[in-house]
Amino acid sequence: MLNIKTYHKKKIVVVFTLCFGVLIFLVGRLGYLMLFQSDYYSQKAQELHERERDIKAARGKIIDATGKVLATNKTVCTISVIHSQLKEPDKVVEVLSKELGLSEEKVRKRVEKVTSIERVMTNVEKEVGDRIREYDLAGVKIDEDFKRYYxxxxxxxxxxxxxxxxNQGIVGLEVQYEDVLKGDDGQILTMTDARGVELPDAGEGRLEPVAGNDLYISLDSNIQKYIEQEALKVKEQKSADSVSVIVMRPSNGEILGMTNVPEFNLNEPFTLNVDSSSMSDKEKQDALNQMWRNGCINDTYEPGSTFKIITAAAGLEEGVVSLNDQFSCPGFKIVEDRRIHCHKRAGHGAETFLQGAMNSCNPVFIEVGLRLGVDNYFKYFEQFGLMDKTGIDLPGEAGTIMHKKENVGEVELATISFGQSFQITPIQLAATAASIVNGGKRITPHFGVEVRDQDNALVEVCQYPVGDQIISEETSKTMQYILENVVDGGSGKNAYIEGYHIGGKTATSQTLPRSANKYISSFVGFAPMDDPQVLVLLIINNPQGVYYGGTIAAPVVKEIFSNILPYLGVERDPVTEAESETN
Structure with missing residues (x-):
């Protein structure tokens, strides 16, 4: 009997000791949590009772050179439901379905979803949001938001x-300057009980959003409107696939206008500008990608005779040719085993280098290219920046597609010299040609000028790399003289405007495959030639009927110059009566 009592006593001591140990552990753990982890669990409790809703920041505006707003914001609403606060779910479904134009099935799926907050629809017109607010439906939240508007x-x-x-940029300047334009979102903080119902007396906290900065650009909307009109006109007249125009200041690379028609409606960017009724989903997406594409920077092409500007500048700089060097054009030039024709099959006969440039004579430029040789030609390709991208402040710039140096023989060198068998972007041609006529300084084409905050205080002046001297000022002056003669009596005479010193170069290049008989007609012009203040590059892709650059592209550039030169304050020279009768 004594043994049994002793046995039970030992069991009681063991159980008591274990319970006491557990109690000590729990007291210690509780003390640890209260003393050392109190901040952490207080924060967790706070988060459990807090609900956050974002307030989008107003995106910065994009403003052109005249002060006109090209991109701004429009007030819209975001409609959400909080499941735990709904009192009349059927009425909510009915009202939201009617006002938002959604099916009851779709709305009910959102309303019945058990989440802390469920977004029903974004970018709702403010008038619609205000109407929904007037119903005063429990559990329905209408937050004001911003939508981009052009x-x-x-x-x-x-x-x-x-x-x-x-509200994040997808293409163009919107994505290139995302960090400048986007701003910082704010928040609305509300308190709820354990069931997730907002406490009416707790109020709400707000972290106000910070609007993005405004971007000022060099593009001039008046010039842009005009070049788009001219581009559309020639596209329709020639039934062309597309027409591209670049207007740039040769002195510093500021772009005053750039178009690739047809353009598209920025307020409805996912609506195709062509008939899509018979397209598959994949075809529609491909068509959208093509519609958004900026051919001036995303696409490459064979520049044809406009590239003779580069060949001439390299030949003059290297000293392998001068203005009065004599050439003979029988209508072709034999290089190794190839007969390469001039555009004038009958030939130009005896001519100087200046006359060869005015005539856009292929054999003359083939000879200059051969005199330069492969090593020198590639040296000038590098020196002129043609093997690199221009650095324009737009996304997706393509690079030059060129033969490997070791694969270039005399035939390849001959075709390169007059702008065939390789490809560059229109913006690269414009930037390089501008650098050749502006005194020889390589420029970086760009749109961004400065950044200002919402109070119009200057935040940043956009900076671009200072280019190298790619040719001497003397060679640049000679090129100005040559290109003015091309317009004043040469192949570019259809761009001549009385009283203005205009220089330029025509081009007609055949696309690949050559058997398709498709052409690209183009013209690059500068004015005034003694102090170039504006460059215009026009490219007509696959014109029907007459396709020569001097015939169809030069007159369009003439029209553009006729309008934008007076607009930019470039005055005509006084014309004497004798000069007027001569012209």
Missing amino acids: PLDDLASKVLGFTGSD
């Missing part, structure tokens, strides 16, 4: 780009 619809669409539903 006042001029399709103007410069492929330059400006657009934003997605999250």
Whole structure:
């Protein structure tokens, strides 16, 4: 009997000791949590009772050289439901379905979803949001938001780009300057009970959003409107696939206008500008990608005779040719085993280098290219910056497609010299040609000029790399003289305007495959030639009928110059009566 009592006593001591140990552990753990982890669990408790809703920041505006707003914001609403606060779910479904134009099935799926907050629809017009607010439906939240809005619809669409539903840039300047434009989102903080119902007396906290900065660009909307009109006109007249125009200041690379028609409506960027009724989903997406594409920077092409500007500048700089060097053009030139024709099959006969440039004579430029040789030609390719991208402040710039140096023989060198068998972008041609006539300084083409905050205080002046001296000022002056003669009596005579010193170069290049008989007609012009203040590059892709650059492209550039030179304050020279009768 004594043994049994002793046995039970030992069991009681063991159980008591274990319980006491557990109690000590729990007290210690509780003390640890209260003393050392109190901040952590207080924060967790706070988060459990807090609900956050984002307030989008107003995106910065994009403003052109005249002060006109090209991209701004429009107030819209985001409609959400909080499941735990709904009192009349059927009425909520009915009202939201009617006001938002959604099916009851779709709305009910959102309303009945058990989440802390469920977004029903974004980018709702403010008038619609205000109407829904008047119903005073428990559990329905209407938050004001911002949607990107483009006042001029399709103007410069492929330059400006657009934003997605999250208000972030997708293409164009919108994505290139995302960090400048986006701003910082704010938040609305509300308190709830354990069931997730907002406490009416707790109020709400707000972290106000910070608006993005405004971007000022060099593009001039008046010039842009005009070049788009001219581009559309020639596209329709020649039934061309597309027409591209670049207007740039040769002195510093500021782009005053850039278009690739047809453009598209920036306020409806996912609506195709062509008939899509018979397209598959993949075809529609491919068509959208093509519609958004900026051919001036994303696409390459064979520049043809406009590239003779580069060959001439390299030949003059290297000293392998001078203005009065004599050449003979029988209508072709034999290089190794190839007979390479001039555009004038009958030939130009005896001519100087200046006359060869005015005539856009292929054999003359083939000879200059051969005199330079492969090593020198590639040296000038590098020196002129043609093997690199221009650095333009737009996304997706393509690079030059060129033969490997070791694969270039005399035939390849001959075709390169007059702008065939390789490809560059239109912006690369414009930037290089501008650098050759502006005194020889390589420029970086760009749109961004400065950044200002919402109070119009200057935040940043956009900086671009200072280019190298790619040719001497003397060679640049000679090139100005040559190109003015091309327009004043040469192949570019259809761009001549009385009283203005205009220089330029025509081109007609055949696309690949050659058997398709498709052509690209182009013209690059400068004015005034003694002090170039504006460059215009026009490219007509696959014109029907007459396709020669001097015949169809030069007159369009003449029209552009006729309008934008007076607008830019470039005055005509006084014309004497004798000069007027001569012309």
